[in-house]
Amino acid sequence: MTDIDPRPSVIEERLRRVKRIIAVTGWKGGIGKSVTASTLALLLAKRGCRTGLFDLDFAGASDHLILGAKGLFPKEEKGLEPPVHEGVKFMSVVFFSENKAVPLRGANVSDAIIELLAITQWGELDYLVLDMPPGINDAALDVMRFARKAEVLAVTTPSVLAHDVLARSMELYRKLNVPVLGVIENMSDGASAPGAAAVIKKDPGLEAALGRPAALLKTAFAKGLARALPALGL
Amino acid sequence: MHEWALAESVIKSAVEHASAEKLKKLKEAGVVFGELQAIDGEIFSFALEELRKQFPGAASCKFKIIKQPAAFRCKACSHEFPLKGLKKTKDEAEFIHFVPEMAHTFLKCPKCKSPDFEIARGRGVSISYIKGEK
Numbered sequence: 001m002t003d004i005d006p007r008p009s010v011i012e013e014r015l016r017r018v019k020r021i022i023a024v025t026g027w028k029g030g031i032g033k034s035v036t037a038s039t040l041a042l043l044l045a046k047r048g049c050r051t052g053l054f055d056l057d058f059a060g061a062s063d064h065l066i067l068g069a070k071g072l073f074p075k076e077e078k079g080l081e082p083p084v085h086e087g088v089k090f091m092s093v094v095f096f097s098e099n100k101a102v103p104l105r106g107a108n109v110s111d112a113i114i115e116l117l118a119i120t121q122w123g124e125l126d127y128l129v130l131d132m133p134p135g136i137n138d139a140a141l142d143v144m145r146f147a148r149k150a151e152v153l154a155v156t157t158p159s160v161l162a163h164d165v166l167a168r169s170m171e172l173y174r175k176l177n178v179p180v181l182g183v184i185e186n187m188s189d190g191a192s193a194p195g196a197a198a199v200i201k202k203d204p205g206l207e208a209a210l211g212r213p214a215a216l217l218k219t220a221f222a223k224g225l226a227r228a229l230p231a232l233g234l
Numbered sequence: 235m236h237e238w239a240l241a242e243s244v245i246k247s248a249v250e251h252a253s254a255e256k257l258k259k260l261k262e263a264g265v266v267f268g269e270l271q272a273i274d275g276e277i278f279s280f281a282l283e284e285l286r287k288q289f290p291g292a293a294s295c296k297f298k299i300i301k302q303p304a305a306f307r308c309k310a311c312s313h314e315f316p317l318k319g320l321k322k323t324k325d326e327a328e329f330i331h332f333v334p335e336m337a338h339t340f341l342k343c344p345k346c347k348s349p350d351f352e353i354a355r356g357r358g359v360s361i362s363y364i365k366g367e368k
Binding site: 111 | 329
C-alpha cells in the first residue's frame with residue numbers, strides 16, 4: 001500500500017461548526033482582495049456574528065498588516081486555536097514565518113494549507129472568511145475541494161484585463177459547482193459595471209487607514225462594502 | 235498538544251480506509267513520523283489512546299510508529315542533504331513542527347544556500363499501511 005495522507009479526513013470535522021464559508025477571490029494582484037476579505041471579517045464581527053479570517057494567500061500574506069495584528073500566536077489545544085483580534089478569530093501563515101518570505105512551490109503551498117486546515121480548531125462560527133490564494137492554481141482548487149461549503153465572493157477592478165481573467169475564472173467555478181455570491185468591482189471610477197453585484201469607488205483615504213481597524217471601518221471603502229453586503233446575500 | 239489533531243486524523247483515516255477495504259477488524263496501522271515535523275511520540279500515543287473511545291473501529295488496533303529520516307534535494311544545484319547539520323533556532327524548529335513547509339523559510343541548501351529544495355522524504359505524519367481481518 002502507498003502512503004495515506006491522513007490529514008484530509010479531519011478537515012470536514014474542523015469546519016463542521018462553521019455555518020458559512022466565504023472565499024474572497026481575485027485573479028489579479030493589487031485589486032483589493034485582501035483588504036476586502038479583512039474588512040468583510042471586521043464588518044461581520046461588528047454585526048455580532050462569530051467570525052473567522054484565514055489568510056491563505058501565503059506568498060502575499062497581508063491581512064495581519066491590514067488588521068494591525070501584531071504579537072499574536074495560536075494557542076495549542078487539541079490543535080491550534082486561532083487568536084482573536086478585533087473580534088475576529090484570525091489565522092495566517094505569518095504566525096509561523098516570522099514575517100519572512102515563504103518561498104513555496106505550488107505543491108508545497110497545497111501541503112501547508114492542508115496542514116493548517118487539519119490542525120486549526122475554529123470552533124463555532126457564523127462566518128469564516130477565506131482570503132484565497134490568487135488565481136486558479138492547485139492551492140485554490142484544494143481549498144475548494146476541502147472547504148465544500150465555500151461560497152465565492154469575487155473582487156475585480158474596472159481594468160479590462162481583470163474583467164477578462166475574472167470571466168474565465170467564473171466559468172471554472174460554475175463547472176466546479178461552487179456557488180458564487182457575486183462580483184464586487186473595486187476601485188471604480190463611477191462608470192457602470194455590467195455583471196457586478198456591487199461597485200465600490202476608489203477611496204484615496206484607504207491606504208492611510210490600513211493597520212488601524214477602527215479607522216478602516218470608517219473609510220468610504222468599508223462603508224461601500226457594508227452597503228454591498230445585502231446584494232451579495234451577506 | 236497540537237499532536238492531538240494529527241492523531242485524530244490518523245485514527246479517523248485508518249478506520250475509514252479499513253472500511254473502504256472491507257476489513258472486519260482493523261488490527262494494525264503503520265504510522266510514519268517524518269523527522270522534519272519532530273512529532274512528540276509520547277503526546278501522540280497518549281492522544282491515540284484517548285481517541286480510541288471515539289473510534290470503536292480502532293479499539294484493538296496496534297499503531298506501529300515508524301520514524302523516517304528527512305531527506306532534501308536542492309532544485310537549484312541537485313545536492314541531496316539530510317536534516318542533521320542544518321541550522322535552526324528553537325523558534326524556527328517550533329514553526330517547522332507546526333507547518334513543515336516553513337523549512338523553506340528557515341532552512342537552505344548547505345551547498346548553494348538556495349531555499350528552493352524538495353522535501354524528498356520524512357516530511358510529516360502519514361499512514362504507510364493498515365492490516366486487518368477480511
